[in-house]
Amino acid sequence: MTQSASSPVIYQAIGLMSGTSLDGVDITCCTFTEDSNIWIYKILNATTIPYSNEWxxxxxxxxTATAAELTVTNYLYGEYLGRLAKDFTAAHGFAPDFIASHGHTIFHQPESKLCLQVGSGAALAAASGFPVICDFRSLDIALGGQGAPLVPAGDKLLFPQHTFCLNLGGIANISAEKNGERLAYDICVCNIALNFLAEELGHAYDAGGEIARSGKVNQPLLLTLNAAGYYTAPAPKSLGREWVEKWVLQPLAESGISVEDKLCTVCHHVAQQIAEAVKAGLQGTTTQKATLLATGGGAFNSFLIELIGFYLDRKVAIVLPDAEVINFKEALIFAFLGVLRWRKEVNCLK
Incomplete structure (x- = not known):
């Protein structure tokens, strides 16, 4: 944290994020400055460290691990994150005020008050040598929230120019202002299913959505996916991998169609659910020129983005920022949530 007599405070932070798609650990070196109640961020350096097959x-x-296995892995994973952060800061000559770590979600069943991310903050701090802010989701759950998504505070303060902020990660989630409040919730599956299917063909992901584009929509499967009761439940609401396995991956396995057709059908399913969420968000508002900021790995899926625009009847402008923001917005926002905690300010909007 630096400050001169004539300039605002500059907060220096590391953001660590591991999403449900298990691509790897996103690391960002960021600075944040507040001037006249306006926050300005800079991503100085960022990278994704892919997980080894072992991790x-x-x-x-x-x-499904035992309590002992879970406890040991929580510690070892925290150490692993600490080493990654230490090496990254040393490589870039960056001295953060703190590290803000999301950890990796193992359980997410908020209706049962069950939400757990591994990655011991103590082990991370010891291995990195920096203060650590972590366990972000527990407070949101304790206050009656869903524990996910946690980005709305960051969306509100860092990206206020956009009507909607859409994250196309392992699970697609959205946040927006409505009736003076920031509403955020998980919409549907996204890259968990798309990457799972691409891996069946020997690819880590479907680059540009070209495999999905080559397939055909299977209407019975599409109807099955869209019929999940979650979609009629009121927001705020959230999803975990457990739900995805039952309501998405199992129907896909039982469909008996080609992987190409599965990918195409899932893309249509995701686009339809996102369009419904955006249209619901616009109801009762006077917004004339709505914008939808799309980030996360799914934003690189051109076929999916085209379908979202199609199901929105081209009435909402889809904004694709630079690749750095697309890839690292969640890690950036967790670093920012760390700043708010560092300042003893509210960092979750249940």
Missing amino acids: KGRLKSLS
């Missing part, structure tokens, strides 16, 4: 398998298996 990917270990994190995937934790939902």
Whole structure:
């Protein structure tokens, strides 16, 4: 944290994020400055460290692990994150005020008050040598929120020019101002299913959505996916991998159609649900020129973006920022939530 007599405080932070798609650990070196109640951010450096097969398998298996295995992995994963952060800051000559770490979600069942991210803050701090702010979701759950998504405070203060902020990560989520409040919730599955299907063809992901584009929509499967009861439940609401496995991955496995057709159908399903969420968000508002900021790995899926525009009847402008913001917006926002906590300000809008 730096400040001169004539300039505002500059907060220096590291943001760490691991999403449900298990691509790897996103790391950002960021600065944040507040001037006249306006926040300005800069991403100085950012990268994604892919998970080894060992770490990917270990994190995937934790939902059925013993208490001892879960506890040990929580510590070891915190150490791992700490080493990544230490190496990254040293490589870029960056001395953060703190590290803000999301950890990796193992359980997310907010109706049962069950929400757990591994990545021990103590182990992370010891391995990195920097103060650590973590366990962001627990307070939101304790206050009666869903614990996810947690980005609305950051969306509100860092991206206020956009009507909607859409994250196309493992799960698609959205946030927007409505009736003087910031509403945020999970819409539907996204990259968890798309990457899972692409892997069946030997690809880490469907680049540009070209495999999906080559397929055909399977109407019975589309109807099954759209019939999940979650979609008629009121917001705020959130999804976990457990829900995805039951209501998305299982119907996909039972459909008996080609992977190409599965990918195409899932893209239509995701686009339809997103369009419904945006249209619902516009009801009762006087917004004339609505914008939808799209970030997360799914924003690189041109086929999916085209379908979202199609189902929105081209009435909302879809904004694709630069690749750095697309890839690292969540890590950026968790760094910012750390800043708010550092300042002893509210950093979750349940």
